[in-house]
Amino acid sequence: xHDVLKVNVMENIHAENDHIAEHVNEDMTExxxxxxxxxGAPGIGKTTTLKQIIKNLKGLKPYVIEGDIESDIDTVDxxxxxxxxxxxxxxxxxxxxxxxxxxxxxxxQFKEKGVxxxxxxxxxxCPAEFSIGEHIRMLIVSVTDGSDKPYKYPLAFEKxxxxxxNKVDLMPFIDFDEEFFMKGVxxxxxxxxxxxxxxxxxxxxxxxxxxxxxxxxx
Ligand SMILES: Nc1nc2c(ncn2[C@@H]2O[C@H](COP(=O)(O)OP(=O)(O)OP(=O)(O)O)[C@@H](O)[C@H]2O)c(=O)[nH]1
Ligand SMILES: [Mg+2]
Numbered sequence: 152x153h154d155v156l157k158v159n160v161m162e163n164i165h166a167e168n169d170h171i172a173e174h175v176n177e178d179m180t181e182x183x184x185x186x187x188x189x190x191g192a193p194g195i196g197k198t199t200t201l202k203q204i205i206k207n208l209k210g211l212k213p214y215v216i217e218g219d220i221e222s223d224i225d226t227v228d229x230x231x232x233x234x235x236x237x238x239x240x241x242x243x244x245x246x247x248x249x250x251x252x253x254x255x256x257x258x259x260q261f262k263e264k265g266v267x268x269x270x271x272x273x274x275x276x277c278p279a280e281f282s283i284g285e286h287i288r289m290l291i292v293s294v295t296d297g298s299d300k301p302y303k304y305p306l307a308f309e310k311x312x313x314x315x316x317n318k319v320d321l322m323p324f325i326d327f328d329e330e331f332f333m334k335g336v337x338x339x340x341x342x343x344x345x346x347x348x349x350x351x352x353x354x355x356x357x358x359x360x361x362x363x364x365x366x367x368x369x
Contacts, residue, residue, distance in 0.1 A: 168281055172249035175256060175284025183264030184214070185367035188285035190307060193273030195293035196317040198225045199350030201268050205234060206353075207360035211369050212265030216255055218247040218272050225270065235259075246277035252284055266367055275300070279307040287312035287366060294318050294327040301335030309339040313346070315359060320349040 179186045191197050198217075205213045215236040217226045220243060229236040237259055239251055252269065261267075269285065271278040290311035292300055295318055301308045308314070314336065336345060344362060348355035 165281075168249045170249075171253050172282040172284040175249055175253050176286065178256065179267065179284060179286070182261050184261055184267050185265070185287075185363075185369075186267045186269060186283075186285045187363070188269050188271060188278070188283055188288045189291065190271045190275075190278045190288060190311075191273065191291035192275045192293075192296060195273075195291055195296060196350045197270050197273065197291050198228065200291055200315055200317055200348065200356075201270060202229070202232065202234075203348070203350055203353055203356040204268075204360050204363065205232075207356045208266065208364070209360070211364055211367070212263050214259065214261065214265060214267045216252070216259075216267065216269045218251075218270055220244070220272060241272060245272055245274045246281050247271050247283050248281050249283050256284075264369070266363060275304045275307050279304075279310055289313050289315060291315045291317055294322055294325060298328040298332035299335070301332065301339055305339050308336055308343075311340060311343055313344050313359075313362065314340075316345060316347045317350055319347045319354065320351050 189197055189201065201215060213234055215229055215234055216239060217229070217236055218239045218241065219225065220241055223238045226236045226238040237255055239247065239255055241247070247269065269283060288311050290307050292314065294316065336343065346355055346359045348359060
């Protein structure tokens with residue numbers, strides 16, 4: 152029998168990623184940049200929500216990194232509003248990782264202190280597994296996703312520092328069971344703040360922006 156050296160590849164990948172994430176986090180903290188990892192399934196309103204939060208930030212400087220498998224549609228949209236936005240395309244990978252963010256932030260000129268929103272790839276699974284150097288994780292979900300998502304995709308809910316429940320303007324038209332949803336959230340993440348918003352009407356974003364301002368220390 153030959154000796155077999157067992158290597159846990161995933162453990163090594165995570166250790167290397169976490170190490171770089173720590174550097175990113177330190178660099179951002181030093182620059183006075185509060186980094187938010189924005190996660191959620193495709194189309195639940197991540198970009199719409201960012202636009203509404205930024206509108207309510209009141210003087211706190213926003214920066215955005217847009218993560219997409221392909222295209223720069225969201226970046227073009229945000230730049231047209233005068234928001235400093237930078238694009239990362241993964242060309243297949245279903246999540247952003249710390250090396251990608253490390254590389255991106257080295258090329259960004261942070262002219263002043265502020266908040267860096269990093270819109271992760273639209274996916275409720277993979278992004279939750281990788282730290283990218285963020286200070287907090289913001290999970291955006293939509294009432295159109297169905298109220299069972301905390302039960303089916305627990306990691307994203309468990310690791311969230313704040314949850315934004317979007318598209319509440321559509322509540323009257325669908326069968327979203329808010330009590331069942333909240334029961335699932337609370338079982339995973341006892342005291343995570345949950346904000347109900349509508350990216351369409353702008354409802355609820357003043358409270359979200361104020362929460363971010365306080366969290367960021369500004
Ligand atoms: N009715 C309603 N529609 C919304 C709301 N928020 C976003 N939308 C719509 O939902 C669609 C997707 O919104 P996006 O902000 O592009 O979603 P996203 O999560 O950034 O999408 P990806 O980046 O492609 O994953 C758009 O047509 C938005 O206008 C909302 O609160 N209510
Ligand atoms: Mg988007």
